[in-house]
Amino acid sequence: MKPDFDIEDRLRKLAPKTTDEYQKQFSERFERALNEEAAPQSPSIFSRVVPWGLATAAVLCLAALILNSPNPSEVSPAQATVAKVVDDGGIDDEIFVPHSESEPIVLGDDGKIYRVLVHENSTKNTRPSRRLVALNSF
Amino acid sequence: MNWDDWMKENLARLAFYARQQTRTDSDADDVLQDAIIEAWKRTPKKCPDVALVFSYIRRRSIDLGRKMKVRQDFAESSDVLLVTIETDFEQRDDELLLRKSLGKLPPNLSEAVVLHLWGGLTFQEIGKMLSISPNTASSRYRLALERLRQTVKNKLS
Numbered sequence: 191m192k193p194d195f196d197i198e199d200r201l202r203k204l205a206p207k208t209t210d211e212y213q214k215q216f217s218e219r220f221e222r223a224l225n226e227e228a229a230p231q232s233p234s235i236f237s238r239v240v241p242w243g244l245a246t247a248a249v250l251c252l253a254a255l256i257l258n259s260p261n262p263s264e265v266s267p268a269q270a271t272v273a274k275v276v277d278d279g280g281i282d283d284e285i286f287v288p289h290s291e292s293e294p295i296v297l298g299d300d301g302k303i304y305r306v307l308v309h310e311n312s313t314k315n316t317r318p319s320r321r322l323v324a325l326n327s328f
Numbered sequence: 329m330n331w332d333d334w335m336k337e338n339l340a341r342l343a344f345y346a347r348q349q350t351r352t353d354s355d356a357d358d359v360l361q362d363a364i365i366e367a368w369k370r371t372p373k374k375c376p377d378v379a380l381v382f383s384y385i386r387r388r389s390i391d392l393g394r395k396m397k398v399r400q401d402f403a404e405s406s407d408v409l410l411v412t413i414e415t416d417f418e419q420r421d422d423e424l425l426l427r428k429s430l431g432k433l434p435p436n437l438s439e440a441v442v443l444h445l446w447g448g449l450t451f452q453e454i455g456k457m458l459s460i461s462p463n464t465a466s467s468r469y470r471l472a473l474e475r476l477r478q479t480v481k482n483k484l485s
Contacts, residue, residue, distance in 0.1 A: 197426075197473055197476055197477045197480065198445065198473060200422065200426060201426060201430070201441065201445055201473075201476070202445055202446075204423055204426060204427065205340070205341065205445070205446045206340045206341060206343070206344035206446060207340045208339050208340040208343060212343070213335065213336065213339060216335075216339060216343070216357065216360075216361075217332070217335055217339075219357070219361065220335075220361055220364065220365075223361055223365060224365065224368070227365055227368075227369070
């Protein structure tokens with residue numbers, strides 16, 4: 191090797207080359223990977239299960255809320271008072287509401303769930319007025 | 329250009345660079361594949377930009393090295409699957425000397441040679457890829473050539 195040879199040129203000639211076998215192997219492997227990338231992804235088990243799980247949990251929560259809501263039939267007369275209920279939906283009925291709850295949730299005669307809004311009157315001897323509001327948001 | 333032509337033109341230099349940057353051949357192939365796919369995703373309708381693939385190889389190799397807590401300086405094992413042009417015996421010795429000398433250069437210098445001379449990247453592209461100025465990239469390249477020239481000269485004298 192001559193000391194003054196063009197080292198850049200010699201290095202260029204040493205540029206790496208692949209064997210045909212390697213080229214073929216890598217091309218096949220790469221093609222597979224590319225097809226996997228391009229193929230539409232099937233939903234994973236996780237993505238399929240989670241929405242159903244959330245929906246089920248929501249239904250269970252709603253059921254628990256309904257079941258735990260004060261049921262007039264379960265309130266003993268000693269713990270409850272009879273209130274005249276006047277609602278703006280035209281229901282005019284007497285229901286039992288527990289003393290402890292200022293705004294209980296009750297089941298109306300029509301099978302709907304209502305929240306009882308309590309309005310304390312200014313005079314002592316007058317019963318608080320209550321108003322039923324259907325819980326449509328449920 | 330179709331994929332086959334692109335592969336034929338670029339696979340060797342990309343594979344070599346990937347081997348330089350990683351610890352094993354299998355790591356290099358993984359990194360290379362992921363880098364090409366990542367570049368392809370940016371422009372799915374045409375073949376990837378080679379400079380971008382070099383850049384992704386480097387980044388993924390660094391990530392891999394961090395994971396494995398190993399960073400290889402230079403891989404001479406690259407010849408396992410790579411071949412060089414057939415030459416006569418005298419030239420063969422010269423090649424070996426040059427290859428070994430290149431392998432003994434500091435990584436940042438040999439990287440400049442590989443990316444510019446074999447990878448075909450401009451100093452502008454190398455600078456962008458390595459987060460250095462094009463002038464610094466050019467200086468590293470020139471310094472690498474100078475050291476190689478000096479090494480060869482000393483060995484022969």
